Amino acid sequence: MSNYQPPLTVTPRILALVAEISECVGQLTAYREDTFTPQLRRGNRIRTIQASLAIENNTLTVEQVTALLDGKRVMGLPREIQEVRNAFSAYDAMPAWQPDRQSDLLTAHGLLMQGLIDDAGHFRESGVGIYREAKLLHMAPPASRVATLVQDLLHWLARSEWHPLIVSCVFHYEFEFIHPFADGNGRMGRLWQTLLLSRWRPVMAFMPVETVIREQQDAYYAALAASDQAAEATPFAEFMLSALLQALVEARATDQVTDQVTDQVASLLSILPPGSALKSNELMQRLGLSHRPTFSKSYLKPALAAGLIEMTEPDSPRSPTQHYRRVRN
Structure with a gap:
């Protein structure tokens, strides 16, 4: 042996x-x-x-x-x-x-x-x-x-x-x-x-x-x-x-994600580290997505609506410098 x-x-x-x-x-x-x-x-x-x-x-x-x-x-x-x-x-x-x-x-x-x-x-x-x-x-x-x-x-x-x-x-x-x-x-x-x-x-x-x-x-x-x-x-x-x-x-x-949150939102949160802010195209790249409408409908908008992420420029949603970050507990 x-x-x-x-x-x-x-x-x-x-x-x-x-x-x-x-x-x-x-x-x-x-x-x-x-x-x-x-x-x-x-x-x-x-x-x-x-x-x-x-x-x-x-x-x-x-x-x-x-x-x-x-x-x-x-x-x-x-x-x-x-x-x-x-x-x-x-x-x-x-x-x-x-x-x-x-x-x-x-x-x-x-x-x-x-x-x-x-x-x-x-x-x-x-x-x-x-x-x-x-x-x-x-x-x-x-x-x-x-x-x-x-x-x-x-x-x-x-x-x-x-x-x-x-x-x-x-x-x-x-x-x-x-x-x-x-x-x-x-x-x-x-x-x-x-x-x-x-x-x-x-x-x-x-x-x-x-x-x-x-x-x-x-x-x-x-x-x-x-x-x-x-x-x-x-x-x-x-x-x-x-x-x-x-x-x-x-x-x-x-871990704040609940049973009501979709797989897509859970995936979005998991690639957005606390304390960081990323543009939508950066989020899509990390998720391996190429179709922007799908990203917006299934990932971004539900996460925003649930109050899990927020815009860095909420008064200008379409700003070219817009980033997204986690909402702090």
């Missing part, structure tokens, strides 16, 4: 982030058992899937992903539509999986990549590198070592006594380093970190940290590269913990 221990330096920044995240989670869950309304959980899951796939160059918007979930026809590339449907299947099945069970890991990959690659649900049998803009960022270990490396990692996962937040980040990095599958490693790493976090606190199953990663995609890849260079997960763990904290802060601010 392997005694593998992933290399990590537990820095003061890591400890501070773990403390802040734990405090935020406590505040979210302290006053009621069901922290998020069904509408908000559904909206967060949609945003999670859209952002995780967008990182892998899927072009479908939040609006289109929502329509797919509602069973509506969507104009898009068949592969991208299949990716969305697969992701929903995988996230729905997530509660039944054990994080340290290899068979569940393979099952998850099979669901995520069904109909997209020939060897979905199986480890790769050839070499693979991580490229970005034709530049090689990381050459993964040879295929002959994948099964052993994954077994060592899962064994460590089962017995680790580190804080679950740290464990989830280290696993995510080590998984990406091994790159055990021919394709789908990025979305699998993010899915499995969500699974690990949900075992620590159930509310984390609906925390759309992928949207933060999508907004900071260059920093995400830079953190992976920095960990490769340092030969330890520390830089990546610091980045991921920061992203988790940001997602939690935004979710806490959005």
Whole structure:
């Protein structure tokens, strides 16, 4: 039995982030058992899937992903539509999986990549590198070592006594380093970190940290590269913990949403951080929307009418310098 221990330096920044995240989670869950309304959980899951796939160059918007979930026809590339449907299947099945069970890991990959690659649900049998803009960022270990490396990692996962937040980040990095599958490693790493976090606190199953990663995609890849260079997960763990904290802060601010608020309004609030003010086109860009009438009718106007956001220039609604911000409690 392997005694593998992933290399990590537990820095003061890591400890501070773990403390802040734990405090935020406590505040979210302290006053009621069901922290998020069904509408908000559904909206967060949609945003999670859209952002995780967008990182892998899927072009479908939040609006289109929502329509797919509602069973509506969507104009898009068949592969991208299949990716969305697969992701929903995988996230729905997530509660039944054990994080340290290899068979569940393979099952998850099979669901995520069904109909997209020939060897979905199986480890790769050839070499693979991580490229970005034709530049090689990381050459993964040879295929002959994948099964052993994954077994060592899962064994460590089962017995680790580190804080679950740290464990989830280290696993995510080590998984990406091994790159055990021919394709789908990025979305699998993010899915499995969500699974690990949900075992620590159930509310984390609906925390759309992928949207933060999508907004900071260059920093995400830079953190992976920095960990490769340092030969330890520390830089990546610091980045991921920061992203988790940001997602939690935004979710806490959005927690005022009630069951009567639509998915669209919940999504709008979740991408409008407290203390910031954004133009309508900036809000649309963050939501992945391109049709202004839909944005105005389904997102902006209901949020204004509910008193959840306000104009920075209420006396000049059509001002070209108009911004929108959250209403302070």
